Amino acid sequence: MTLAQRAFVLALSIFVVVAIVSTKGMRAEAQESVEKAKRAYELTTRLDLDYAKRELEGADPDRPEVSVTKGRLAIYTGECDEAVALLGRRELSADDDARQLADVARGCARVTAAVITKTDEARAIEVKFQDEHDVALFPLLVETIVLARAKLTEDLGVDWPKPTRFIVVRDHLSLSAMTGLPYESARTTGTVAVAKWGKVTLLSPRASRHGYTWRDTVTHELTHLAITRASADRAPLWLQEGLAKREEIRWRPPSPFDDRPSPEALVQRGIERKLDLPLDKLGPSIAMLPSADAAMVAFAEVTSFVRYFADKAGPAALPKLLEAMKNGLPVDAALKAVSGKDLPAWDVEWRAFLAKRPKDAAAAGPMVLGHPPKGLGDARERVRLAELLLAQGHPAEAARELSQVSEALADDPGIRALRGKALEGSNRAAEAYPLVAEPKDVTTSHAPWWALRGRVLAGRGDGAGAAAAFVDGLGEDPLDPEVACRTPETDPRKAAPGGPEAILCEAARAKVTPYTLD
Secondary structure, eight states: OOHHHHHHHHHHHHHHHHHHHHHHHHHHHHHHHHHHHHHHHHHHHTTOHHHHHHHTTTSOTTSHHHHHHHHHHHHHHTOHHHHHHHHTOGGGTTOHHHHHHHHHHHHHHHHTTTOEEEEEGGGTEEEEESSGGGGGGHHHHHHHHHHHHHHHHHHHOOOOOSSEEEEEESSHHHHHHHHOOOHHHHHHHTOOEEEETTEEEEEOGGGSTTOOOHHHHHHHHHHHHHHHHHHTTOOOHHHHHHHHHHHTTTTSOOOTTTTSSOHHHHHHHHHHTTOOOOGGGSOSOGGGSSSHHHHHHHHHHHHHHHHHHHHHHOTTHHHHHHHHHHTTOOHHHHHHHHHSOOHHHHHHHHHHHHHHSOOOGGGGSTTSSSOOOTTHHHHHHHHHHHHHHHHTTOHHHHHHHHHTSOGGGTTOHHHHHHHHHHHHHTTOGGGGHHHHSOGGGSSSOOHHHHHHHHHHHHHTTOHHHHHHHHHHHHTTOTTOHHHHSSSTTTOTTTSOTTSHHHHHHHHHHTOOOSSOOO
């Protein structure tokens, strides 16, 4: 072998050694990036978003796992355009999870393209409004979030990442685009909010003709975020929804409409109609059940079960259960560790409790689980005519139309509210008192009924009762002028110009309803 040949062999050997070392180094770097992505994914799920972002520093941006994790994190933080760019890479199109995330990112980018962002830095709250007409809700929304977070911390022992993120959207199409919930599922079950991707997406109360219990809904969805954080997103659906239903009314004083009918009564009625499901067979989401009645029964089942569990095992069992799952125990093992019994044992005990309860007639009453009262079609026509007559200044004629409505609807709060307005229009407001004297006399909470009650009680000198009525009305429909503009606190003639009360009243008077649920 010549000297030149020896030199070539030596050079080739050195090249091979360097290549092997380099390849091993590249593999190690790639594996490190994959591990960083896994840790960041878990941190994102727990809503430790700042830690997740730091974990991804130095990770190879060309690794598909890193791109997907960064894109998912960007959805959580609301940086939707960045998420679209990260998840739109061609090599990710073959992955189902990446494609679904990309769809959500594109939907988020569309919905948030021109949002108005309001922040309360002191309370660590960020709210994006898709529609400028909803910005007036910000002070009430902040107040609700603060009260709800405090109660959830007390009940579940959860701490809160900063900030708490909300987006208020105008319709179900936007709700679907932001969350990935199928549009038809949202419409079928009447879904008004979803807690997903580290934030709450809330349908504007304007989207329904008379609003909905939006402040309780805020608390319900915050509970989902709390459970996700406390359990590392390992809580099963029955626990997620049951706890959320339990907590949604605990942030405020009790309402006369809580538990009317009771969840136990609804479950009993659902069993009779074969609408009940096993607790661990509810599917991926109650919002994706086939009907509103099925969703109502499912919510009642999980509400009743979780309340029963908390009553028997003690309230301290709930945070302990979430912590056990966060630490990796499956739900049955976690239940047994905390309470001594697994889910099948608790289920048998709960169903025995249900079987002993007397049936509640309210669960089989009008408008509950597909049982509309007789004469509803005629009543709708007369109610609509009465509304038109009142709008044209004909209260006596409106009262005559309403007098023909079936007695089966005598406890309907909407009809009572119209009858009260007809009396007010005829200068007989004092006669409206029997219509609003007792909340237990009507079937459900209704913003115009609360407004009528507030006006009537104020006329009788009951200022405290009137104020409480208007607060309850704000919890149903804050953009109803009767609710937002008739209290001393929200009357623009008495409220400070430009203050939150005056702004809310102004927004209510200019109420724009893009799409209604009715």
